Amino acid sequence: MDDQAFAEWLATRAGAALTGLRASQGFADPAALKNAGDKASHDLMVAELARWRPEDAVLSEEHADSRQAWSSGEQPPRLTADRVWIIDPLDGTREFSEEGRTDWAVHVALWERTAGPDGGLTAGAVGMPARTGADGAPLVLGTGLPTPTGVDGPIRIAVSRTRPPAFVSTLIEQIGGQAVPMGSAGVKVCAVVTGEVDAYVHAGGQYEWDSAAPVAVALGAGMHASRIDGSPLRYNRTDPLLPDLLVCRPELAEQLLAAIARCQ
Numbered sequence: 001m002d003d004q005a006f007a008e009w010l011a012t013r014a015g016a017a018l019t020g021l022r023a024s025q026g027f028a029d030p031a032a033l034k035n036a037g038d039k040a041s042h043d044l045m046v047a048e049l050a051r052w053r054p055e056d057a058v059l060s061e062e063h064a065d066s067r068q069a070w071s072s073g074e075q076p077p078r079l080t081a082d083r084v085w086i087i088d089p090l091d092g093t094r095e096f097s098e099e100g101r102t103d104w105a106v107h108v109a110l111w112e113r114t115a116g117p118d119g120g121l122t123a124g125a126v127g128m129p130a131r132t133g134a135d136g137a138p139l140v141l142g143t144g145l146p147t148p149t150g151v152d153g154p155i156r157i158a159v160s161r162t163r164p165p166a167f168v169s170t171l172i173e174q175i176g177g178q179a180v181p182m183g184s185a186g187v188k189v190c191a192v193v194t195g196e197v198d199a200y201v202h203a204g205g206q207y208e209w210d211s212a213a214p215v216a217v218a219l220g221a222g223m224h225a226s227r228i229d230g231s232p233l234r235y236n237r238t239d240p241l242l243p244d245l246l247v248c249r250p251e252l253a254e255q256l257l258a259a260i261a262r263c264q
């Protein structure tokens, strides 16, 4: 199986485990469901990666030291590895624990050192296990999707339903846009890719695993993806904090970056 097919397979497997967990455990204790979901998906993905890609390094949100900013002395294997899987076993953990919500996701991305001066993302899949595709199966988006055609009307911007950036209301006012709150970074990026919204803006905190797989999917579909100052998103850094991003239809990038700069 090539890396892209493997990423999609892994997102599907983990998604099925999470769906099963929601059904068996129920929603009476949301904190317990969140913890069980994070752990079950992480354990499954790490075991399959060890089995099928044993030479590769892994950066998972659920590793104990995942948020550590490493100094030059002490470094995890991923910082010298040529291939690193960047995974978020359960993105939109809060929404996962709320009955009826479908805005949560599984992220699987591959970063390779040879894919550019700072390395780059070479495969990615975002599973949305509580949503179904045209074939009726749980939805998994990969990197080969077509760019959707734009629609007339106000620019629709996906934002976090619980932690939207402070400047979002000013931005919306300036461009005459419309905020569309939803959970999960992966679901928001996929909403841009499918044409449900035109952009996703985030600031104030996030980590590499929140955006790596969604950004691989977005770039594959011809979307713009960058930091909110327009600089490139870089992955597999010593510090995995990657606090802000803009993903949008390519023709909107210049206008949105300029408007964000004005609102800050």
Ligand SMILES: Nc1ncnc2c1ncn2[C@@H]1O[C@H](COP(=O)(O)O)[C@@H](OP(=O)(O)O)[C@H]1O
Residues within 6 Å of the ligand: 061, 088, 090, 091, 092, 093, 094, 159, 160, 161, 162, 163, 182, 183, 184, 185, 186, 203, 204, 205, 206, 207, 210
């Ligand atoms: N200010 C912040 N600091 C750290 N992480 C943040 C953040 N805002 C959002 N995130 C992370 O980004 C993901 C999407 O958030 P949201 O649904 O609010 O848009 C969530 O990932 P997890 O669910 O994997 O923790 C969330 O934890």
Ligand SMILES: [Mg+2]
Residues within 6 Å of the ligand: 061, 088, 090, 091, 092, 185, 209, 210
């Ligand atoms: Mg996340």
